[in-house]
Every structure is written in structure tokens, then in C-alpha cells.
Amino acid sequence: MMITQYDEKEGYCKMLGHFLTFDYCRSVSNGLPCSKVLDCWFQDFPIQAFIDQNYTTEEQQKIFAPQKPKILSLSEILEQAQKRLKENKD
Ligand code: SF4
Incomplete structure (x- = not known):
């Protein structure tokens, strides 16, 4: 199976709000592919x-790795804000 085999297939991207190929x-x-690629294309071709045929196990792990939990990002933002506050005080 060639990696470009389905390149011309067109679908609507809910994330971007328009059609794309x-x-x-x-x-x-x-x-590497978008993490939503299975959800978006399973009805159109055997995605x-x-x-499986075009990406190694390691690549697939990267593609489908769970997103960083929002709470972690939020705590990082808080941490940075606290740092800035501390710097302003000094
Ligand atoms: S796979 Fe990703 S980029 Fe492609 S249509 Fe789905 S959400 Fe959009």
C-alpha cells in the first residue's frame, strides 16, 4: 500500500472547520498523521x-499518545505565574 494512495480523498475537518484532503x-x-485520523477516516477507507502498514509501532505510539492532561498544563501556567510574581517582588 503506497503512503500517497489516499492523498486525494476529501473530508470535512471538524477541528479546522473546512474541507481538506x-x-x-x-x-x-x-x-506524522493527526491523532484523530482513525475517527475521521474510518468510513472512507481502511485507515x-x-x-499499520505505513507506520512503525513507535510512530503509532507518537501519533496516538494521549494529549497532555489539561490540569497539568494549568498547573504549569500557575507555576509560571507564581514565578513571575516572585520575580516582580524581588
Ligand atoms: S484527521 Fe485531523 S486534520 Fe484530518 S480531518 Fe480529522 S481532525 Fe482534521
Whole structure:
């Protein structure tokens, strides 16, 4: 199966709010597919087989790695804000 085989397939991206072609979806994340690629394309072609045949286990782990929990990002923001406050006091 060629990696470009489905590049011309067109679908609506809920994330971006417009139509796009699969070549975008399969390369959007530093050359790797978007993490939503299975959800978005399973009705159009055998996307799971495409992923299995074109990406290593390590790459698949990167593609589908869970997003950083929001609470962690929030605590990072708080931490930075506290740092800035402290710096302003000094
Ligand atoms: S795979 Fe990602 S970029 Fe492609 S249509 Fe779905 S959400 Fe949009």
C-alpha cells in the first residue's frame, strides 16, 4: 500500500472547520498523521490498515499518545505565574 494512495480523498475537518484532503491529515503532526485520523477516516477507507502498514509501532505510539492532561498544563501556567510574581517582588 503506497503512503500517497489516499492523498486525494476529501473530508470535512471538524477541528479546522473546512474541507481538506487526506495528505494534510497524514502529515500534519511533524510529518506524522493527526491523532484523530482513525475517527475521521474510518468510513472512507481502511485507515487502520493504512496506519499499520505505513507506520512503525513507535510512530503509532507518537501519533496516538494521549494529549497532555489539561490540569497539568494549568498547573504549569500557575507555576509560571507564581514565578513571575516572585520575580516582580524581588
Ligand atoms: S484527521 Fe485531523 S486534520 Fe484530518 S480531518 Fe480529522 S481532525 Fe482534521
